[in-house]
Amino acid sequence: MIERIISKRIHDLGGGFTVGRVLPFHARRMVGPYIFFDHIGPVELAPGIPRELDVRPHPHIGLATVTYLYDGAITHRDSLGMHQEIHPGEVNWMIAGRGITHSERFEHARLHGALMHGIQAWVALPEEAEEAEPAFSHHAELPAWDEPGLTGRLIAGTMEGLTAPTPTHSPQFYAHWRMAAGTRRLLPAEYPERAVFVAAGTAQVAGQTLEAGQMAVLSPGGDVPLVATTEATVMVLGGEPVGERFMFWNFVHSSKDRIAEAAEDWREGRWTLPPNDNTEFTPLPEFKGF
Numbered sequence: 534m535i536e537r538i539i540s541k542r543i544h545d546l547g548g549g550f551t552v553g554r555v556l557p558f559h560a561r562r563m564v565g566p567y568i569f570f571d572h573i574g575p576v577e578l579a580p581g582i583p584r585e586l587d588v589r590p591h592p593h594i595g596l597a598t599v600t601y602l603y604d605g606a607i608t609h610r611d612s613l614g615m616h617q618e619i620h621p622g623e624v625n626w627m628i629a630g631r632g633i634t635h636s637e638r639f640e641h642a643r644l645h646g647a648l649m650h651g652i653q654a655w656v657a658l659p660e661e662a663e664e665a666e667p668a669f670s671h672h673a674e675l676p677a678w679d680e681p682g683l684t685g686r687l688i689a690g691t692m693e694g695l696t697a698p699t700p701t702h703s704p705q706f707y708a709h710w711r712m713a714a715g716t717r718r719l720l721p722a723e724y725p726e727r728a729v730f731v732a733a734g735t736a737q738v739a740g741q742t743l744e745a746g747q748m749a750v751l752s753p754g755g756d757v758p759l760v761a762t763t764e765a766t767v768m769v770l771g772g773e774p775v776g777e778r779f780m781f782w783n784f785v786h787s788s789k790d791r792i793a794e795a796a797e798d799w800r801e802g803r804w805t806l807p808p809n810d811n812t813e814f815t816p817l818p819e820f821k822g823f
Contacts, residue, residue, distance in 0.1 A: 534738075535734045535752070536751060537724070538732060538749050538750075539556070539748045539750065540698045540748075541747070547588075547815060549812065550586040550587075552653070553571065554732065555746075556568060557637040557780060561628075561750055563778065564624070564727070564728040564772075565705050565724060565727075566678050566703050566773070567772070568655050568657045568778055568785055569596075569785075570652065570653075570655075570748070570770075571786075572730075573650060573651045573653060574651065574802040576641075576649050578605075578648075578725045579646050580644065589638065589805055589815045590610075590635065590811065591632050592783055592795065593629035593635070593784065594628075594631060594632050594784050594786055594791070594792070595689075595784065596629060597655070598625070598635075598656075599624065599653070599707065600625040600653055601624055601709065602623070603733075604621055605623055606639075606640075606647060607619050609627075609635060609637055610636050610638075610810040611634065611667075612805045612806060613668070614635065614702075621651075624699055625670065626689070626699045628663060628669070630662065630663070630665035631659075632667060632804065634804055634806055634807060647693055648664050650733075654770075657775050657785050659676035663787060664672075664727045665717055670698075670700060671719060676696065678710070682716030682761075684762045685709055685711060688708060689705060689707040690706040692702070692706035692708055692723065701803050703773055706723065707767055707768070710769065711750045711765075711766055712734075712736065712759070712767055714759060714762065714765075719756040721756050722757075724751075724771045725753045725773060726773070728749060728755075729748065729751065730768040730770070731748075731766070732745060733766035734761065734762075734764050734766060736759055736763075736767055737760040739757050740764065746770065749790050768806055777791050780792075780823065789823060792823075800807070801819050
């Protein structure tokens with residue numbers, strides 16, 4: 534039932550703030566349309582943290598970014614003029630399409646201090662939507678589970694008869710389950726590609742124990758049993774594959790030439806920065822191949 538277990542690897546976002554990167558992985562780049570999965574924290578940020586820890590303005594094409602928090606707050610600004618702070622249990626869903634820039638700053642933590650804990654994921658758009666108009670939406674009201682030993686929220690897509698309000702472009706699911714110790718639950722075989730990520734605590738997936746920071750990529754077909762061996766925060770995700778995608782830095786696309794074009798435009802300063810956060814930006818890194 535388990536095809537592969539992936540453990541997060543520590544990755545510096547460029548200013549000293551580190552995350553646990555799970556996807557892409559060299560032996561498994563995507564699960565359904567999910568091509569990127571970063572575990573943020575848990576980390577305690579003290580009041581007065583330097584701005585260098587923020588994620589400065591940077592570009593995207595060909596994907597939707599999905600920000601979901603368990604603790605803390607992040608301030609989003611983008612080139613559409615959107616300004617939105619995200620709090621625990623809410624979703625920031627940004628469709629990059631043909632191109633958008635945005636920043637993510639720890640303004641709440643800078644003022645008050647905060648425990649930061651959450652997930653940043655990217656969803657690769659199907660080919661017909663890769664060049665869609667960019668858009669942003671924020672969702673605080675999400676479909677929910679409330680069962681003995683389990684509460685949860687559906688972040689994106691459709692699962693077990695629930696449908697999230699986030700504007701997806703291909704069949705998928707992405708949910709947050711909080712499980713009490715000893716809770717047992719089946720993950721149904723609704724999609725051909727599925728994964729389980731343990732963000733906190735420990736859980737058994739198909740009889741194999743996962744620690745916090747580990748993802749189990751599941752084989753197709755068959756319901757998969759989950760058991761929380763401690764109180765656990767679990768993310769379940771997947772969907773229909775969208776085909777091969779290439780990735781360089783913050784660009785995801787089915788065309789290498791389109792990625793090269795976007796990178797050159799960023800290098801030459803042809804992108805529009807967020808109007809209320811345009812005094813600095815993240816420089817283009819060295820290209821080391823797809």
